Amino acid sequence: MIRAHVTGTKMLVSWIALLVLTFISFGISRVGLTGGAELAAALTISIVKTFIVLFIFMHLIEQRFANRLIVIVTFLFIVLLVTLTAADPMTRKTYPKTPDPSARPID
């Protein structure tokens, strides 16, 4: 069952969108946002790009739901991977908070 057709124009527009997004993420990395903002921005942009690639270039938009489901589940797994992995550096603790300079090995 075909729902929507991916036409040449749509492809071109999506391609340009991808390029623009790439430049934006490059730009953001130059600005030097603080806190988690840079990470959040980069992730958001890549999620948007992923969906463009999946739905337009891989023609997922033409598929029925059962076939899209597998992609949705895959996406959830990636969310899981990123969340648990990001939770690790965010919850790491170093003791003592400021390392004792005299404890450094001599190199």
Added chain:
Amino acid sequence: MDPRGVGATHPDYMRAESGVRSWLLTKDHKRIALMFYGAVITFLMLGGIFALILRTELLTPETTIIDPMTYNQMFTLHGVTMVWLFLIPSIPAVFGNFVLPLMLGAKDLAFPRINLASFYVYVASAIIILTAMVLGGADTGWTFYVPYSSTSPTAVTWMGIGIFVNGVSSIMTALNFVVTTHTLRAQGLRWHRLPLFVWAIYGTSIIILFATPVLGLSLLLVAADHGLGLGIFDPRYGGDPVLFQHLFWFYSHPAVYIMILPSFAVISEVVCTFSQRPPASYRAIAYSSLGIAFIGFFTWGHHMFVAGMSEWDAGVFGGLSMFVAIFSAIKVFTWVATLRGGSIAFSTPMLYFLWFLFLFVFGGMTGVAVATQSLDVHWHDGYFVVAHFHFIMVGGALTAFLAAAHYWFPKMFGKLYDERVGLLTSVAVFIGFVFTFLPQFLLGNAGMPRRYYSYPPHFQWLNVLSTGGAWLLGAGLILALINLVVALKWGRRAGPNPWGSRSFEWITSSPPSKHNFDVTPIIERTPYDYHLSEEDARARSRAS
């Protein structure tokens, strides 16, 4: 009907066409399965030779036969060969390929050409990995941990690319199985009538589809760090070495279920056939495979308790890891309950089932033990861990592979192997196994680290036991192989259904004809209807 089975009026798939070309270009899932069979056994032997060299080196505390650098490369090669060239493809690519379409009443897999391609991609990956070996191999262990792997002077890049290509092959096979199960089931074969083998192979395929790309990505990143110095895992450039472990284990913990779920698939069939009983609970076995596939994705962090991972993450992962044991226990109890009141035949596959049960439970329990953070801090990177994963992977996956090799031998080749030799080799494999790996638990607990070339002299007697066991295990495997090869030529003819099974793959002749069935079957029963006579069961599973 023909007593030789449905389809016996046509020549069997091995004789349907002849010539090397007809094999190399075949699109028949059964022939492709046999080609995988040959390849996979070759790599099992290669990996086995590496293992015996390693074990022989450890016979004495100091140098025995090889130097330390060779030792490092050899354990890497052993791990890589065994994991990616044997364990992961073994049961799915050989027995999955062969019997899954038969069980579904299908003529072939959904994409026969992709199936053939997946074989060649597998061969290509093997060639790349072998090339890497010739170019000096790698000395990182099969886990490729950074920062060592990104600086090691050995052929890490090649090895990584080989494994990447190997992943492509297993993704192709998995995709084929998923689509086939969805679209090519015979009329009347509803989901709840699927053989348990199919359920477990389906679960395996799902894991492969979700996990393998992450492995491919992480190995490419290591290769990039190694070759181009990108610094993704290098703190000097803002990278994080622990990130590599997150990515690697996000694949590799599920990968252990890629190796063990197919064993569950085989075991479920063997139990039912040789006790002539339906499973104690069909749904428990079927759904727990999916449960394992799912939960298996939440546990990878238990490999990183001492890697500098945060305590918070470690706690979460430790807790989640223990959930998997629940699903495994459901399976084990259901298999055992199936035996109750059955008329049990102690033939070779059934004997392998018993070894499987013992070794899997033992290995699984030690898994729960090492998933306990406080204990793992002591055991990590020691022989206890080596023993744990060999109990599961060799004890579980290899015994199931052997069970399958014997169980489906008559189906694949139309011959019977010698039962007494089968039983004897099975016992040899078990005893060899126990002598190899049981001492390693003791060694690990006493503090012997893994991947070490040398050890203090008081560890020697346990190492001698382990090495002796390894040689016995090797001998048992060779004998089993000889037994099957001899049967290929001189074995007695098997009827279509020598074990009296009710599963669908036994409806057709043995060996099956090229297109599996000459009438498309219509299925009006489950694959475990042992209350029906064989005649009735047959009548309810073919076109009238």
